[in-house]
Amino acid sequence: MGLRLRPVDTSFYDLFTEQAQHLVGGASLLAEMLADGADHADVARRMREAEHNADESTHAIVRKVNTTFVTPFDREDIYSLASALDDVMDMMDEVVDMILLYEVKVLPPELSTQVEVLQRCAELTAASMPNLQSMQSLEEYWIEINRLENAGDKNHRRTIAKLFSGEFKTIEVLKLKDIVESLEEAIDAFEKVANIVEQIAVKES
């Protein structure tokens, strides 16, 4: 067994990857929540746990920034990225919470399309975080996130039009509109993460 000369150090890249992997888990719980016959209370409980774990990862990054002398990129950029990733989780948690709390009976299929967009965004984001080290292949990531956000926006507009089509009772429109708008904010939050990654890449290149 060799000598360990430096303490084992979880890098910022590992921590960002960990944070983004929580988003993959969160998006997957959101998909579960929309499935027929889902146990809403149980999924919401697991989502709360997932959100709590994501918070821990965020705090680990903040602690590391405050105790590290040389950081791989600007301190404020590390804070922004950690906080933007955390915002996505909060938005997804809010959607799950609303579905439980509002006791929505029928969830239109358009919601599942938005959650598929969120799942794809989460996977792409998690796969790209390790690339912050080499600064390679990041452009493809943020271009694809922008494309997904546009697709999500089109689907959002179709969903709102459907809600107002007369098909739903007004009280259900009130509930569903809140949920649909929070789903769109979650997709926007992924785009904000991608914008911050782009800014970091431009600065460092």
Added chain:
Amino acid sequence: MGLRLRPVDTSFYDLFTEQAQHLVGGASLLAEMLADGADHADVARRMREAEHNADESTHAIVRKVNTTFVTPFDREDIYSLASALDDVMDMMDEVVDMILLYEVKVLPPELSTQVEVLQRCAELTAASMPNLQSMQSLEEYWIEINRLENAGDKNHRRTIAKLFSGEFKTIEVLKLKDIVESLEEAIDAFEKVANIVEQIAVKES
């Protein structure tokens, strides 16, 4: 009677305390607004005055920062704290305004519970502002505000569930949901004040 060698100077601590005392007054007007048989137009008029006075206190702090050479803590922290205290007043004013404007007939008792949380937050905040000078006993303050915010959040969720229970007409749900959400934002605004106080205390210790 001794000589007064330096001009009388209202300290930043006095000004922050004054700002927080306006919040005690605002929370109390909010409670009056919810009381049976309240004269909504009259309470709203007095709330507008209270909000105006709170604005004056905020401007006094901003003027003092701009004309003082040595400040007790970072200029930007003074601005953030003054602005966060001002935001609470704006949120409480908005709630009073909505109750008047929406002509809500029946206000569910859950709203009073939230206003009690706001009153307790306001008292705690006003009592803690003078402690910024010694930086003593602040931790108890922000821990208690966080506890109150959690209690407020639980009550908020119960209230939303009740609004959607079928007990209210949809148009009343639309009005009450706005009011209930603004009440929660006012509680969150108190938590933001506590977070800023915590940051200042950590920096200065």
Added chain:
Amino acid sequence: MGLRLRPVDTSFYDLFTEQAQHLVGGASLLAEMLADGADHADVARRMREAEHNADESTHAIVRKVNTTFVTPFDREDIYSLASALDDVMDMMDEVVDMILLYEVKVLPPELSTQVEVLQRCAELTAASMPNLQSMQSLEEYWIEINRLENAGDKNHRRTIAKLFSGEFKTIEVLKLKDIVESLEEAIDAFEKVANIVEQIAVKES
């Protein structure tokens, strides 16, 4: 023909004026959208184009800040002003979008009053941007914007009261409230532009 010693340079003042002129166009499209018998899809298409052109102007300013060594006032103030002007366009675009998407049948006349306020704000803003060079006559501009914002706020409150008067079906209230609130946010966004101009003028004087 004389020698041209320096490259022709579109100044920051010209670019801000161009950005504000897009707002005059946007407010005018908004007025068209509210007119009886308007072709909503066609106006919305032209609004999308106008919003795209306004984005180009914003990017031109950002590019110019990044490649100019000496700027006429603080870089961050140039960013804030460009971004605040861009926000107004986004808000007006959102209103047009909602009217198309929600398929609102009857638009209460109060909405036209708000759009008239927006048109007046846009004209004043466009007329004042060239004055950033001399820093003259700017005070009249921001005082008048504040007056218009107050008038808009009074009209907004009357409109909300009317929406809740029982005259409209609940589903229409839900749609119209969104639209009315976005109109008010657009007026607030003009006030934010005026506040930034005021801050710049105070700093530079």
